[in-house]
Amino acid sequence: MASSPLIPKHNSGTTYKVVHVVQHLAPGGLETMVLELLKQAKDDERVFIISLEGELEQAIKHWPQLIKYRSHLFFLGKKPGSQVTLLRVMYRLLKVLKPQVVHTHHIGPLIYGGIAARLSRVPARIHTEHDMWHLTDAKRQKVENLALKLVNPILVADAQKVQQQLSQLFPYTTPTVIKNGVDCNRFVPANQAGARRILGLPAKVTLIGTAGRLEPVKAQATLIKAVARLSNDIHLTIAGIGSLEQELKDLATALKVGDRVHFLGLVNDMPSFYQSLDLFCLPSVCEGFPLSPLEAQACNIPVVVTDVGAAKETLCPLSGVTTKSNRVFSLVQALENALKTRHLFCPRDFVVENNDVRSMSEAYRSLVFKA
Known part of the structure; x- marks a missing residue:
């Protein structure tokens, strides 16, 4: 051509x-x-x-x-x-x-x-x-x-x-x-405690975050089920709106993690969202080349993604972790592994150099x- x-x-x-x-x-x-x-x-x-x-x-x-x-x-x-x-x-x-x-x-x-x-x-x-x-x-x-x-x-x-x-x-x-x-001058590392205060998130917990439309393709339900199997000091925060909001809240309540799952709705200050986290996770069943893992890593937050579409190509090869889609126990293991090693690498360097x-x-x- x-x-x-x-x-x-x-x-x-x-x-x-x-x-x-x-x-x-x-x-x-x-x-x-x-x-x-x-x-x-x-x-x-x-x-x-x-x-x-x-x-x-x-x-x-x-x-x-x-x-x-x-x-x-x-x-x-x-x-x-x-x-x-x-x-x-x-x-x-x-x-x-x-x-x-x-x-x-x-x-x-x-x-x-x-x-x-x-x-x-x-x-x-x-x-x-x-x-x-x-x-x-x-x-x-x-x-x-x-x-x-x-x-x-x-x-x-x-x-x-x-x-x-x-x-x-x-x-x-x-x-x-x-x-x-992504704009690496906008998505930058910052004080975690300050970011949590801005968003009204708990201070003394390990915080996993995800962002996206609250729709089946983004599979937040799988992530809530995985977090329910992690220790009680690990919380989840979800940025986004969509048709599944009430269903996801009901699921968190049914799994007895309603107090550990924080729904933020539509977040305009996404840098503060990523900066508040210990780990970002994108549990989708379908993706192209998503931006949210790049934004999170630009804020020096390690990332777990499901190995769908080209999501794997967004990951820092040292700190990034992949898992299978719609597999709760596989996701639990991936989250635990990523949390154990989150302080060892600098994923921001990867994004600044490549994205x-x-x-x-x-x-x-x-x-x-x-x-």
């Missing part, structure tokens, strides 16, 4: 425009990464985000940090199912914005944003795959295959595992790996802009 041309950069006062296209701009790993790329824009760049679904005010209500970027955001209000008229809307919007780069994320944005970019003759097109679970469906494979051939983007995988799967499914492509990054958002931003920039 041919790559898009490199666009020369110079000092003539030209403003370069980059448009990211996502399915739905709501709190999540992919969306957080795209927002970070917006924040990292240089003085001669303007970055916009187009969300196929949703509308601006509702998005800001659910994700307040979007408000400062509202002039950079567009919402197209896509309904479920195919919507051919949306392609025309996207085409017209791109003709107005006149970007040098359109960067799509996942299959829906590739179809609508990528094809509209090709039709409107955007010079450079990038498509990033953030996980591969959606391509287990044969129909989706055929649709993505056709879209890749029509759009002819620079193809990026956010993990080695994703790159391998893309190469197997679409052997004519040569995907580049650019791993997701800082500034390095990620420069890697994407180098795909299409000459120095």
Whole structure:
């Protein structure tokens, strides 16, 4: 697959425009990464985000940090199912914005944003795959295959595992790996006691934390069951909201650990959340390349993840521990092992070296802009 041309950069006062296209701009790993790329824009760049679904005010209500970027955001209000008229809307919007780069994320944005970019003759097109679970469906494979051939983007995988799967499914492509990054100037080590005071968490306990939507895919129930089998001085704190909140609270009560499991709801101060912990755990049954383990490790907190998707690739090889998904006793053992060795390593060093958002931003920039 041919790559898009490199666009020369110079000092003539030209403003370069980059448009990211996502399915739905709501709190999540992919969306957080795209927002970070917006924040990292240089003085001669303007970055916009187009969300196929949703509308601006509702998005800001659910994700307040979007408000400062509202002039950079567009919402197209896509309904479920195919919507051919949306392609025309996207085409017209791109003709107005006149970007040098359109960067799509996942299959829906590739179809609508990528094809509209090709039709409107955007010079450079990038498509990033953030996980591969959606391509287990044969129909989706055929649709993505056709879209890749029509759009002819620079193809990026956010993990080695994703790159391998893309190469197997679409052997004519040569995907580049650019791993997701986090802001290592924001996620930093800090005083644990102070962080616990900020969040109202108990001071003199060993604290395991997890963060994510309270939905089945994140498997917080498995983690609660595991914590119930650990010693009484080990507590769990959960950041996030979702449909399972009451069910998870009822489970903690039924297992007689209601006083050891602390539900924080939606946490805006995530650095303080990680800084309050002794250990972070992501017990999901399905993941792409998650950001939360990187954020935790950037705060020098060791991490346990289930070995799903590319979660393992986020781990510091010295301090990180993997476990099987939906296996309570396997998770208990992983948590105990990680707690025993948590003071021996510095996982922040791994993230600073491999997953800082500034390095990620420069890697994407180098795909299409000459120095």
